[in-house]
Amino acid sequence: MTRPHISKALRKSIAAEAGHRCGYCLTPQSFTAMPMHVEHIIPLSAGGASDESNLWLACPLCNGHKGAQTHGVDPVTGQNASIFNPRQQQWEEHFYWSEDGVKIIGLTPTGRVTVLLLQLNNEYLTQARRRWVAVGWHPPQD
Numbered sequence: 001m002t003r004p005h006i007s008k009a010l011r012k013s014i015a016a017e018a019g020h021r022c023g024y025c026l027t028p029q030s031f032t033a034m035p036m037h038v039e040h041i042i043p044l045s046a047g048g049a050s051d052e053s054n055l056w057l058a059c060p061l062c063n064g065h066k067g068a069q070t071h072g073v074d075p076v077t078g079q080n081a082s083i084f085n086p087r088q089q090q091w092e093e094h095f096y097w098s099e100d101g102v103k104i105i106g107l108t109p110t111g112r113v114t115v116l117l118l119q120l121n122n123e124y125l126t127q128a129r130r131r132w133v134a135v136g137w138h139p140p141q142d
């Protein structure tokens with residue numbers, strides 16, 4: 001499948017709209033040494049479009065784990081649930097930070113499926129978050 005071109009202007013606009021941070025793990029662009037990805041919320045392979053309404057910012061880790069997935073099984077209810085949509089849903093309604101600020105906890109089936117499939121508490125993120133908490137950069141206050 002040929003990936004449609006996303007213009008530099010559109011990438012810039014998406015990054016600004018997303019507050020220059022990953023829509024899933026909320027890692028700010030300024031904390032990483034790698035550029036964020038402009039990702040397809042609904043993957044191209046699932047019929048997602050390459051227009052602004054289906055694009056958001058994601059860190060390379062979240063985007064890599066997400067791949068072409070759209071749904072998963074909630075480990076608590078056993079129900080099929082969709083992955084969090086950072087453009088249409090509110091992060092705080094589906095997730096919260098653990099007391100030490102290091103882990104993302106899913107509140108809803110969508111939140112739990114997203115934590116699981118996107119590995120939002122992978123060792124790379126949790127190690128970095130521990131250091132960010134220690135210097136007062138994390139968790140985000142908004």
Ligand SMILES: [Zn+2]
Nearest residue numbers: 022025059062
């Ligand atoms: Zn991320």
